[in-house]
Amino acid sequence: MELFQYTAHQLQNLLKDKEVSAVDITKAVLARMDAVEGDVKAYITQTQDSALEQAKAVDAKIQRGEVISPLAGIPGAIKDNICTLGIKTTCASKILADFVPPYNATVMEKLGQDTVFVGKANLDEFAMGGSTENSGFYPSRNPWDLTTVPGGSSGGSAAAVAAGEAIWSLGSDTGGSIRQPAAYTGLVGLKPTYGRVSRYGLVAFASSLDQIGPITRDVTDCAHVMNAIAGYDAKDSTSIKVDVPDYTKALVNNIKGLKIGLPKEYFVAGMDPEVEKAIRNAIDQLVALGAELTEISMPHTEYALSAYYLIAPAEASSNLARYDGVGFGYRAAGNDIVDMYKKTRSQAFGTEVKRRIMLGTYALSSGYYDAYYLRALKVRTLVKQDFDRAFEKVDVLITPTAPTTAFKVGEKSSDPLAMYLQDVCTIPVNLAGVPGISIPCGFANGLPIGMQIIGKPLDEETIIRTAYTFEQNNDYHKRFAPLGEVK
């Protein structure tokens, strides 16, 4: 096995035992980037030089016998909508193509100086999309099959880890943008409870739904990244002021007595039979491991997608009003200020971003506000109540992460609605603000299948324990994407 194929916790042990250095690990990942990035296109910006400097500093600390953090010296990738001090943060948009943040997102501060950052990962422009094909620069590809998409919007973050171009990464999730790409690339992706991880420095898409979270090779790494990034932040007014547990304590291979709810509305027409088979098989395994299964009903599930695609664009249309060619970003010439605004925005935003700004503006406009936006917010209440009621009876909910495995590049790009339907299983989780994790649970035609485990608010520990138990009794997470096979 090559160094770029290990998990972060395995590498950490190798570092502690002085079997390898942080520079060895970083060089292995950088060489891998040089070898496969041309095919995968996971990155917008590579930070190879600073990564090596960071790795050297970690090695010096180890030499001095200092205590290092669990991610120290382990190369990670950061989604390019998370602000990085002095390093370009583009949101994969031409409007921010040259934007260099004068400050760090809180998650970057929390990860600290020991962490090695190898680059800023590609995404659908402003995190709007499910395939990374909406990137304003170029699409990323799925390392399991280069003719398929890596999912989105955190497709670059997922592709980088699956291809060995990073050991772990951060993504952001507004309607499934961490979990769906993790599912498509055979990785673990966690969307924390809304408010658990600070959004300060995450470029806003839909502020009531966005959360930053980890994409990793196994559940143990997921717990380590969560330990590093979770917690209250005075700079984010929607950050929750509660203590953060040590998530590695939830890495327990035991789910005896765990109550699992199976919401029947998530197993509907349109789902790939192979995906359904894999999920049912995984649930049978969890029952054999001691969990109790209850079939439940969440009757408003079918309305969640429509509500989301009114609420998220409405918030986006407001958030993206700031791109006016004045304070930062691209500016086009115009006859007067309104002409300048219109030309700037029209030339530099991509089609999907414009589509969502238009839809959101319409839903918020006078005469349509009550019929669309307000009604969608009321339906959101009902969706959330479905979760509240379900969690009176069960500890976790299990569903597929996405209705299919990774689809072909170009397959859905001309049909926005077909693309939106890929989010049908993940969107309700954002509307309700609860945490959800996707873990690999099988393969169909050589492509990974993801299982979603949803938990109560702030109860990431139980979904981590459930995910860990399943993982430790299976080998899916140990398979590396074919692109990763070393000849």
Place this chain on the structure above:
Amino acid sequence: MKITLKDVENVALLSRLEFPENELATFTEQLNAFLEYADVLNQVNVEGIEPTAHVLPLKNVMRADEAKPSLARELALSNAPEQENGYFKVPKIMEG
């Protein structure tokens, strides 16, 4: 048709966006397709249901009114497309 070409033109103006004629037609078609899909929301009885703008039971998060370090002016201006004398520079906004 839920939304006409003329509506879309108006929404474009509100959004500070402009489109060539053929793109306006495509947008009209796609917005209609979505709005028809979203009609499913009209099947839901929302009478007496409070809207959820976001999930946290938070209101008016306050903090002490104390001065804290802020970005230096040069840094705040460092990404400006145009600047002059320490200000953001924009095209003329008033006559005369």
